[in-house]
Amino acid sequence: MTTQSPPPDGVSRRTFLRGAGAGLGLTMLGGASATASPLGGFGTALSGRFSRTVGATDVLRLARVAVRGPEEAAFVLGHFDDTHRVFDDGAIEVLLWPGDLARLTASGLRYDITVEDVVERDQRALAAADTQSAAGGSLPGERDDYRTLAQFEDDLLGLVARFGDKARLIVLPERSLEGRRVIGIEIADDVHRVDGRPVWYMDGLHHAREWPSGELTLMFAFDLLENPQDDDRIAGLRRDTRTILVPVVNPDGFSWSRDALVQVSDPYASLPLAIAGLEAYWRKNRRGLIDETILPWLQRNPTSYGVDVNRNYSARWGGPGASGEPVLQDHRGEYPFSEPESRNVAALLRERQPVALNSNHTYTGLVLRPWGHTGGDGRFTPDEDIMRDLGAAMCEHNGYENWHSIDLYATTGTTVDWGYAALGALSYTFEIGFDNFHPPYAGDDGALHHYRLNREAFILLGETARFQHVEHRVWDRDTGDFGGTVAYPTHARITGAVVDGDGNPLPAELSVQRTTRIPLGSAADEEFYEEESRAQAATDGDGRLDWRLPPSTTPTAIEREETEAWELEIRAAGETVHKSVVVERGETAELGEIRIGEPTRGNGNERGNGRGLLRERPSRPNR
Numbered sequence: 001m002t003t004q005s006p007p008p009d010g011v012s013r014r015t016f017l018r019g020a021g022a023g024l025g026l027t028m029l030g031g032a033s034a035t036a037s038p039l040g041g042f043g044t045a046l047s048g049r050f051s052r053t054v055g056a057t058d059v060l061r062l063a064r065v066a067v068r069g070p071e072e073a074a075f076v077l078g079h080f081d082d083t084h085r086v087f088d089d090g091a092i093e094v095l096l097w098p099g100d101l102a103r104l105t106a107s108g109l110r111y112d113i114t115v116e117d118v119v120e121r122d123q124r125a126l127a128a129a130d131t132q133s134a135a136g137g138s139l140p141g142e143r144d145d146y147r148t149l150a151q152f153e154d155d156l157l158g159l160v161a162r163f164g165d166k167a168r169l170i171v172l173p174e175r176s177l178e179g180r181r182v183i184g185i186e187i188a189d190d191v192h193r194v195d196g197r198p199v200w201y202m203d204g205l206h207h208a209r210e211w212p213s214g215e216l217t218l219m220f221a222f223d224l225l226e227n228p229q230d231d232d233r234i235a236g237l238r239r240d241t242r243t244i245l246v247p248v249v250n251p252d253g254f255s256w257s258r259d260a261l262v263q264v265s266d267p268y269a270s271l272p273l274a275i276a277g278l279e280a281y282w283r284k285n286r287r288g289l290i291d292e293t294i295l296p297w298l299q300r301n302p303t304s305y306g307v308d309v310n311r312n313y314s315a316r317w318g319g320p321g322a323s324g325e326p327v328l329q330d331h332r333g334e335y336p337f338s339e340p341e342s343r344n345v346a347a348l349l350r351e352r353q354p355v356a357l358n359s360n361h362t363y364t365g366l367v368l369r370p371w372g373h374t375g376g377d378g379r380f381t382p383d384e385d386i387m388r389d390l391g392a393a394m395c396e397h398n399g400y401e402n403w404h405s406i407d408l409y410a411t412t413g414t415t416v417d418w419g420y421a422a423l424g425a426l427s428y429t430f431e432i433g434f435d436n437f438h439p440p441y442a443g444d445d446g447a448l449h450h451y452r453l454n455r456e457a458f459i460l461l462g463e464t465a466r467f468q469h470v471e472h473r474v475w476d477r478d479t480g481d482f483g484g485t486v487a488y489p490t491h492a493r494i495t496g497a498v499v500d501g502d503g504n505p506l507p508a509e510l511s512v513q514r515t516t517r518i519p520l521g522s523a524a525d526e527e528f529y530e531e532e533s534r535a536q537a538a539t540d541g542d543g544r545l546d547w548r549l550p551p552s553t554t555p556t557a558i559e560r561e562e563t564e565a566w567e568l569e570i571r572a573a574g575e576t577v578h579k580s581v582v583v584e585r586g587e588t589a590e591l592g593e594i595r596i597g598e599p600t601r602g603n604g605n606e607r608g609n610g611r612g613l614l615r616e617r618p619s620r621p622n623r
């Protein structure tokens with residue numbers, strides 16, 4: 001980057017607050033500029049509340065920035081709020097926050113402003129959408145506009161109440177920084193039964209402004225439970241798998257972004273929001289200079305700068321594509337899992353071991369697969385073939401583009417890379433929508449339209465949990481063409497039967513545990529974050545075990561040419577036996593008959609190929 005001005009570094013505290021969007025400064029401007037407006041319907045509320053009074057520079061703009069080569073691209077991505085859109089000529093779309101235009105100009109890069117005022121553009125789009133009736137039939141969970149945080153919670157609780165044996169409430173372990181709880185739903189026939197069915201997982205709203213990502217995640221919950229089309233594949237997912245959905249990972253950020261438009265009944269809560277008009281575009285969580293909310297009942301931190309939750313996971317944390325600067329929109333936080341939102345997701349998934357994962361985002365119509373980082377030897381993952389071809393199959397339905405994440409640009413510390421690296425789940429990020437973080441709900445780029453597009457893609461992903469092998473056509477990344485069909489392995493399986501000394505079935509509880517090392521940073525594997533995984537299962541009434549899990553060896557261990565095992569513990573009749581099980585993707589570890597206890601009399605009853613094998617490390621008595 002020889003011809004460019006040096007990047008503006010050494011961000012001052014003042015810039016920091018300005019760059020962080022509608023934060024402290026705007027809150028302080030308070031009463032003088034608040035405009036009373038009749039806030040009837042949603043559209044009316046929007047036009048009233050988006051009348052900004054803090055000056056002409058206080059707008060959000062979209063710019064298309066030309067870059068010549070990777071250094072300039074890295075500069076743009078490292079200093080501005082990119083939207084994920086990269087044009088064919090390599091130009092990058094960025095959202096310019098107040099102050100960014102001057103910095104972009106100072107950088108010497110060529111750019112075009114493509115949208116002069118994003119808030120105004122969206123306000124117009126919404127007004128236009130208001131005049132149309134929501135076309136089309138009703139979809140599962142369909143509404144007439146985006147849910148607020150409270151409506152997400154009500155709908156999740158409502159589903160659990162309506163479908164008690166098929167839906168279980170999941171409360172994630174930690175509250176958010178502003179004290180909100182984070183909830184999800186687990187969906188399966190006879191959901192409360194403990195067994196070995198495979199788990200798969202989707203979430204939304206890591207990023208506050210990406211409202212459709214939460215909507216689609218929740219709509220899929222309605223779809224699975226209501227099954228309005230009497231769809232065998234939906235019924236199959238419910239019968240054979242456990243689906244865990246967490247629509248709102250980042251409730252503080254989402255509430256700040258979404259509830260800004262409706263929280264008019266509380267004058268204290270809505271006052272700063274009415275002034276700024278930009279908070280709907282808030283991306284990060286609500287980490288602040290002070291992390292107690294000054295007015296706890298408001299659940300609003302006025303000093304917030306925010307951490308990008310989707311850069312705060314351990315996988316390659318500290319590498320490129322995430323910033324150490326709090327002012328920046330991809331700020332990775334102080335250390336891996338410094339934020340309750342990422343800790344929540346990781347804690348949940350380490351206990352449940354999903355075999356497939358999709359973290360929903362908006363926008364630009366992409367299906368992204370690991371890796372997102374540069375460096376290291378494995379440019380492609382060990383599971384590139386299946387994730388590429390499954391990605392292509394999903395893209396045939398949603399019309400998105402199928403990308404290896406690093407080919408878009410570098411990211412580190414993301415959910416998708418962590419889910420794949422730490423768990424071995426087949427992992428994706430969906431960038432939903434084409435033109436906007438949250439377009440009009442029922443419009444042609446809105447949540448309803450994109451639910452229709454993505455429903456089949458979600459089912460396909462779920463079927464990698466349902467079936468241990470799936471068939472997909474081979475997709476050529478260069479031409480975009482499909483070739484012949486190949487059967488791919490999706491997950492691992494452990495089978496066996498637990499019996500007592502006389503060969504009678506024994507009810508048994510089982511757990512697995514694994515510790516793996518996840519590389520931090522970008523280059524050689526020098527620093528690691530230790531991740532512990534565990535999961536629980538139980539035998540059925542006949543003492544049989546059929547347990548679907550991610551492969552025992554995690555992908556970064558495969559890259560290091562290591563083998564990892566599930567440390568299996570079987571507890572029955574007051575005894576515990578242990579075994580190390582190495583079982584890779586597509587494989588089944590057949591443990592045969594696992595005998596626990598001595599025969600009550602006589603002959604020893606020689607049967608079962610698991611006998612003796614599992615006696616290697618007996619430990620008793622149990623607890």
Ligand SMILES: [Zn+2]
Pocket residue numbers: 206207210310361362
């Ligand atoms: Zn996002």
